[in-house]
Amino acid sequence: MARGRFITFEGGEGAGKSTQLRRLAERLTQAGVEVVTTREPGGSPGAESIRALLVNGDADRWSGLSEALLMFAARRDHIERTIAPALDRGAWVVCDRFADSTRAYQGAGGGVDPALISALESHVLSVRPDLTLILDLPADAGLARAGARGGGETRFESKGLGFHERLRQAFLDIAAAEPERCVVIDGRDEIAAVGEAVWDDVRTRLLDHG
Ligand SMILES: Nc1ncnc2c1ncn2[C@@H]1O[C@H](COP(=O)(O)OP(=O)(O)O)[C@@H](O)[C@H]1O
Ligand SMILES: [Mg+2]
Structure with missing residues (x-):
């Protein structure tokens, strides 16, 4: 059995990641692909426990560095217990946020040294996305959508418009730096x-080309 493909959705709050992830999973399933959908922070029991620490509470509850370390602890557990086993058995994994969100939120947004984030990536990421879909829209439009959606877990949403504008640019910079992986x-x-x-992107980049 061939190894599965790993697809990630990235972008700011309210960009449409969760909405589009559900739609993509349905279409892949219809195309005969076994799909595992998952999310970050979270995606395994241990990582979901860490998620609760990250997405609730005051905006300044954690420093950027503490937050980055929690994210990578969660990410490692998620890879070990959910992502890698699924890919190994041939399933495709579609994940709502992944390591690019740490580069954006804790790096560009939270002031953590990009070199430190790269070093953590090189130790922790035993799998890397085959394709990253970055949903782009103005930060204020995304925050308005997210606010209308409701549902709690608003710690990152509460960090202010300037923070969210830095995130948007960070995702665009990642896409420009890694055009092979990102659209x-x-x-x-x-x-x-x-x-x-x-x-269109999933079909042309992953399905049509084996
Ligand atoms: N393209 C779109 N146009 C208008 N509303 C959208 C669009 N995509 C998503 N939404 C709505 O915006 C809100 C946020 O979408 P969601 O998929 O939860 O975003 P994210 O997961 O990126 O935060 C939801 O209420 C969703 O129904
Ligand atoms: Mg979402």
Whole structure:
């Protein structure tokens, strides 16, 4: 059995990641692919416990560095227990956020040295995404959507517009630096149109080319 493919969704709050992840998983399933959907922070029992520490409470509850270390602790458990076993048995894994979110939120947003984040990546990431779909839209539009959605876990949403504008630029910089892995998709379009753009990229980059 061939190893599965690893797809990640990235972008700011309210960009449409969770919405598009569900749609993509349905289309892949219809195409006959076994899909495992998961999310970060979280995705394994231990990592979900760490998630609760990260997404609740005051905006300044953690320093950027403490937050980055918690994210990587969660990420390692998620890889060991969920992502790598699924890929090994041939399933495709579609993940709502992954390491690029740490580069953006704790690096560009939280002031953690990018060299330290790269060093953590090189030790922790035994798997890297085959394709990263970055949903892009203005920070204020995303925050408005996320606010209307409700549902708690608002610690990162509460960090202020300037923070979220830095994140947007950070994701665009990642995409520019790694065009082989990343595509930027306009998240301002209607849900169905964004879904078509997502499917186009997955089809041409992963399904048509083995
Ligand atoms: N393209 C879109 N246009 C309008 N509303 C959208 C679009 N994509 C998602 N939404 C809505 O915006 C809110 C945030 O979407 P969600 O997928 O939860 O974003 P994220 O996971 O990136 O934070 C949800 O209420 C969702 O239904
Ligand atoms: Mg989401």
